[in-house]
Amino acid sequence: MKAIVTVMLKDGVLDPQGKAIGHALHVQGFGEVQEVRAGRVIELDIDARDREAAAARVDEMARKLLANQVIESFKVEIV
Amino acid sequence: MKAIVTVMLKDGVLDPQGKAIGHALHVQGFGEVQEVRAGRVIELDIDARDREAAAARVDEMARKLLANQVIESFKVEIV
Amino acid sequence: MTARTVDAALAREFGLSNEEYERVLAIMGRTPSLTELGIFSVMWSEHCSYKSSRVWLKTLPTTAPWVIHGPGENAGVVDIGRGLAAIFKMESHNHPSFIEPYQGAATGVGGILRDVFTMGARPVANLNALRFGSPENPVTRRIVDGVVRGIGGYGNCVGVPTVGGEINFHPSFDGNPLVNAMTVGIARTDRIFLSAAAGIGNPVVYVGSRTGRDGIHGATMASAEFGADAEAKRPTVQVGDPFVEKLLIEACLELMATDAIVAIQDMGAAGLTSSSVEMAGKGGVGIELDLDHVPQRERGMTAYEMMLSESQERMLIVIRPDREDVARAIFDKWELDFAVIGHITETGHIVVKHRGVVEADIPLDPLAEQAPLYRRPLGDRVVPEPLGRVHDPIGTEAALLRLIGSPDIASRAWVWNQYDSTVGGRTVRRPGAADAAVVVVSEDDAGFDSTLALALTTDCTPRYVQACARTGGAQAVAEAYRNLCAVGATPLAVTDNLNFGNPERPEIMRQFADAIEGMGVACRALDFPVVSGNVSLYNETKNPDGTTTAILPTPAIGGLGVLEDANRAVGLSLAPGLSLVLIGE
Amino acid sequence: MRAGIVVFPGTNRERDMAIALHRVTGIRPMMLWHRDTKLPKLDLVVLPGGFSHGDYLRCGAMAAHSPVMSAVRAHAATGGAVLGVCNGFQILTEAQLLPGALLRNAGLRFLSQDWHLRVERADTIFTSAWRQGDIFRVPLAHGDGNYIADADTLDRIEDEGQVAFRYCDAEGRVSPETSPNGSARSIAGVFDRSRRILGLMPHPEDLVDPLMGGTDGLPLFKSLLESLVS
Numbered sequence: 011m012k013a014i015v016t017v018m019l020k021d022g023v024l025d026p027q028g029k030a031i032g033h034a035l036h037v038q039g040f041g042e043v044q045e046v047r048a049g050r051v052i053e054l055d056i057d058a059r060d061r062e063a064a065a066a067r068v069d070e071m072a073r074k075l076l077a078n079q080v081i082e083s084f085k086v087e088i089v
Numbered sequence: 090m091k092a093i094v095t096v097m098l099k100d101g102v103l104d105p106q107g108k109a110i111g112h113a114l115h116v117q118g119f120g121e122v123q124e125v126r127a128g129r130v131i132e133l134d135i136d137a138r139d140r141e142a143a144a145a146r147v148d149e150m151a152r153k154l155l156a157n158q159v160i161e162s163f164k165v166e167i168v
Numbered sequence: 169m170t171a172r173t174v175d176a177a178l179a180r181e182f183g184l185s186n187e188e189y190e191r192v193l194a195i196m197g198r199t200p201s202l203t204e205l206g207i208f209s210v211m212w213s214e215h216c217s218y219k220s221s222r223v224w225l226k227t228l229p230t231t232a233p234w235v236i237h238g239p240g241e242n243a244g245v246v247d248i249g250r251g252l253a254a255i256f257k258m259e260s261h262n263h264p265s266f267i268e269p270y271q272g273a274a275t276g277v278g279g280i281l282r283d284v285f286t287m288g289a290r291p292v293a294n295l296n297a298l299r300f301g302s303p304e305n306p307v308t309r310r311i312v313d314g315v316v317r318g319i320g321g322y323g324n325c326v327g328v329p330t331v332g333g334e335i336n337f338h339p340s341f342d343g344n345p346l347v348n349a350m351t352v353g354i355a356r357t358d359r360i361f362l363s364a365a366a367g368i369g370n371p372v373v374y375v376g377s378r379t380g381r382d383g384i385h386g387a388t389m390a391s392a393e394f395g396a397d398a399e400a401k402r403p404t405v406q407v408g409d410p411f412v413e414k415l416l417i418e419a420c421l422e423l424m425a426t427d428a429i430v431a432i433q434d435m436g437a438a439g440l441t442s443s444s445v446e447m448a449g450k451g452g453v454g455i456e457l458d459l460d461h462v463p464q465r466e467r468g469m470t471a472y473e474m475m476l477s478e479s480q481e482r483m484l485i486v487i488r489p490d491r492e493d494v495a496r497a498i499f500d501k502w503e504l505d506f507a508v509i510g511h512i513t514e515t516g517h518i519v520v521k522h523r524g525v526v527e528a529d530i531p532l533d534p535l536a537e538q539a540p541l542y543r544r545p546l547g548d549r550v551v552p553e554p555l556g557r558v559h560d561p562i563g564t565e566a567a568l569l570r571l572i573g574s575p576d577i578a579s580r581a582w583v584w585n586q587y588d589s590t591v592g593g594r595t596v597r598r599p600g601a602a603d604a605a606v607v608v609v610s611e612d613d614a615g616f617d618s619t620l621a622l623a624l625t626t627d628c629t630p631r632y633v634q635a636c637a638r639t640g641g642a643q644a645v646a647e648a649y650r651n652l653c654a655v656g657a658t659p660l661a662v663t664d665n666l667n668f669g670n671p672e673r674p675e676i677m678r679q680f681a682d683a684i685e686g687m688g689v690a691c692r693a694l695d696f697p698v699v700s701g702n703v704s705l706y707n708e709t710k711n712p713d714g715t716t717t718a719i720l721p722t723p724a725i726g727g728l729g730v731l732e733d734a735n736r737a738v739g740l741s742l743a744p745g746l747s748l749v750l751i752g753e
Numbered sequence: 754m755r756a757g758i759v760v761f762p763g764t765n766r767e768r769d770m771a772i773a774l775h776r777v778t779g780i781r782p783m784m785l786w787h788r789d790t791k792l793p794k795l796d797l798v799v800l801p802g803g804f805s806h807g808d809y810l811r812c813g814a815m816a817a818h819s820p821v822m823s824a825v826r827a828h829a830a831t832g833g834a835v836l837g838v839c840n841g842f843q844i845l846t847e848a849q850l851l852p853g854a855l856l857r858n859a860g861l862r863f864l865s866q867d868w869h870l871r872v873e874r875a876d877t878i879f880t881s882a883w884r885q886g887d888i889f890r891v892p893l894a895h896g897d898g899n900y901i902a903d904a905d906t907l908d909r910i911e912d913e914g915q916v917a918f919r920y921c922d923a924e925g926r927v928s929p930e931t932s933p934n935g936s937a938r939s940i941a942g943v944f945d946r947s948r949r950i951l952g953l954m955p956h957p958e959d960l961v962d963p964l965m966g967g968t969d970g971l972p973l974f975k976s977l978l979e980s981l982v983s
């Protein structure tokens with residue numbers, strides 16, 4: 011099974027990277043861009059009985075290791 | 090409108106970060122994890138007439154700046 | 169938050185005691201607004217007011233013919249000859265580094281850099297004094313990793329070499345690591361910038377990053393013990409942007425080469441509040457801010473939030489009105505926000521307006537003069553049992569191996585190999601190469617052939633301070649002095665970072681007072697004055713059983729010396745054929 | 754030799770580079786700004802190290818789109834020499850003036866330590882003061898120095914002699930273990946086809962003075978001086 015974990019900075023936490031990307035896009039003529047947020051995505055192949063079991067385990071992985079919950083939030087999808 | 094650009098290393102390009110995450114997960118007892126790939130996600134708020142127009146522009150942004158097509162592939166979603 | 173009524177209970181939540189709140193009421197002659205209470209609480213926090221430590225700090229020697237500015241400015245300034253000044257200071261970011269090690273350490277480096285370049289100096293070196301918990305504790309590994317990455321991540325990006333520091337491990341730092349960062353910069357002695365505001369009507373300019381809801385109440389948090397509720401305090405974590413800091417350094421130094429600046433101050437702990445209060449207070453003037461003009465990152469911020477935000481990479485500048493365009497052009501070039509957010513007044517008050525409403529109006533003199541000052545009770549000395557006679561159960565060779573392999577002595581290359589130590593082209597002795605780091609400095613920043621150099625070191629052995637705070641304090645100073653001598657430098661002055669437990673506990677206060685006394689004795693004997701520093705108290709961890717454990721007392725000393733000819737700097741590596749001589753007792 | 758150093762927002766090794774160039778030429782190189790659209794007449798354009806635009810997104814990605822890069826391209830097209838060090842190397846690959854790309858170091862940590870390089874060819878304007886096979890010491894200071902390209906590209910640049918330097922040990926041995934950052938085939942620096950453009954990760958400019966610990970990096974600048982006298 012494949013899981014996709016998307017990790018983003020929490021709302022309100024400064025995102026220097028997103029800010030810089032937004033700025034660069036403006037300079038390159040993409041003026042229609044407003045807020046930009048940058049994050050990480052981690053794709054995992056995992057053995058699991060079923061989707062629920064996979065989701066529960068990946069959620070645990072995200073909490074323990076993949077996301078820094080002090081400043082980041084995460085989302086798990088099983089595909 | 091909101092666009093999500095996901096940028097991953099192309100297949101065949103060694104992904105040290107993904108490998109390190111996989112290793113760390115194993116050490117923490119997540120033995121069921123096989124291959125891990127790490128990538129970047131960029132969320133953009135953008136002004137556009139419709140979804141097609143938005144997708145076309147964001148595709149252009151990804152080609153020009155957000156992805157380095159020598160080593161990376163990307164995917165655009167409009168949500 | 170706005171819905172809360174201001175009363176003694178809320179004041180207590182903000183860290184003000186009942187007596188302190190009474191004093192606020194007396195000064196204001198009315199119930200303060202939420203924003204006003206916020207301003208009092210941060211200005212009167214331990215972190216900003218030094219209320220427990222000030223009486224003791226005053227006993228330290230701070231003068232010498234070569235001292236240009238001692239404590240009281242953003243950083244200490246000493247004359248190093250050839251028309252140049254070294255500007256340096258050490259500062260702690262202990263509590264934030266426990267909550268979020270990477271960002272805590274990174275923003276610590278950012279903060280101390282600003283303290284130095286705000287005075288007109290180009291930063292030329294960073295050092296850091298670190299203490300972590302037991303290496304066996306799994307949490308320690310995570311904290312060490314984050315802190316080291318954070319220091320490197322910030323310092324490497326701004327392009328200031330990290331040239332030295334120290335690391336110790338001890339279980340007392342398990343829940344409270346120490347991250348003390350030191351920056352050294354160089355300025356011309358005739359171009360040093362101070363923070364005292366002047367010139368009624370002069371514009372007050374905000375530059376740098378936008379303000380968000382970062383780290384609100386960070387200054388009061390830095391003055392509170394850590395318990396189970398540390399988790400709940402987490403959303404206050406600030407994120408640093410070393411890229412913006414780099415732009416800010418270049419833009420400020422460029423502006424400082426003009427005659428536009430009247431006064432300048434970085435926004436450190438409690439951001440807008442402490443910078444505006446200190447600038448106006450030192451200048452004996454008033455200041456009026458209109459928060460509508462503050463560059464904001466988030467929507468709907470209140471006056472309270474803006475005044476207490478600890479968003480990073482921001483500066484406040486009072487400029488000459490006829491130079492506004494010059495200044496604006498420089499910040500435009502560096503793509504930084506630039507906004508006139510107020511002006512200097514003759515009222516002697518800080519007045520804060522937001523959306524046409526006066527949110528705060530506080531007389532500055534009493535805010536400063538009636539700030540609490542405590543001579544806290546000193547308890548008995550708590551002295552650990554003597555170690556007794558040393559036995560030799562394992563043999564000299566095994567003992568030597570164990571010593572070399574112990575975490576406190578083992579090579580630190582794994583740390584400094586992550587710090588860029590050569591950027592700038594000034595580093596003559598990198599980490600590990602000598603008892604003190606050596607960097608060359610020049611009359612004009614682009615001067616390439618200079619051999620004038622600074623020697624830099626940080627030192628403290630907390631174990632000694634615990635055994636006898638007076639001797640341990642003196643020893644830390646003496647060790648810094650020796651390390652400077654050992655590379656061939658003439659020691660000039662020190663900065664310090666006094667890390668201790670809860671000052672309301674008499675035995676801790678005793679440690680603190682004794683350590684300062686010892687430092688003072690050594691500094692006087694060596695003609696090695698203290699020109700800047702920082703105090704970090706309440707470094708304790710709550711145990712599950714409700715008791716608290718204080719850290720080992722750690723008065724970290726940052727020493728600075730000068731070498732006339734860097735070619736004569738002495739390192740550690742022994743060339744074959746040389747003789748080894750032991751001197752001293 | 755008339756040299757110019759491009760400064761991008763976040764560049765931080767321009768001073769180091771200026772010292773090295775000054776040392777061989779006796780002249781202070783000119784500082785160029787990332788927004789410049791025209792360059793003065795120059796023999797050498799240098800893209801120095803640092804964190805242009807914070808190294809956000811990908812190192813060098815935003816700088817590669819700066820106005821000045823069109824001018825750098827034009828300079829190169831007319832045979833002008835271009836040197837990119839560290840972040841400058843990353844910018845040159847992002848601008849596709851050099852082949853390949855630079856990924857995070859395999860160990861995922863910033864590397865700041867001395868390493869050894871082997872000179873792969875000495876018949877270029879950048880390397881003529883060395884002999885082929887020479888070993889020299891040089892400081893590393895990067896987080897993203899892991900050189901990568903697809904196998905065809907790697908074979909092609911080997912065949913065409915575009916590899917300038919490889920990481921090696923003190924004796925000059927090259928193996929996967931002597932690559933500090935995981936770089937393919939231990940490649941530390943590459944030329945373009947014309948060999949008028951060079952990019953490398955390590956910092957020869959930080960080792961040009963006995964005071965700083967050695968002069969191992971000096972031959973690079975001496976080579977340029979000899980080749981580009983004007």
Ligand SMILES: Nc1ncnc2c1ncn2[C@@H]1O[C@H](COP(=O)(O)OP(=O)(O)O)[C@@H](O)[C@H]1O
Nearest residue numbers: 239240241242283436664666698700701702703
């Ligand atoms: N332990 C100390 N020894 C000497 N001076 C100190 C000490 N602690 C603080 N100071 C001085 O007190 C002043 C205020 O310090 P601080 O509040 O840390 O500065 P900042 O406003 O930059 O945060 C500074 O001038 C500092 O040098």
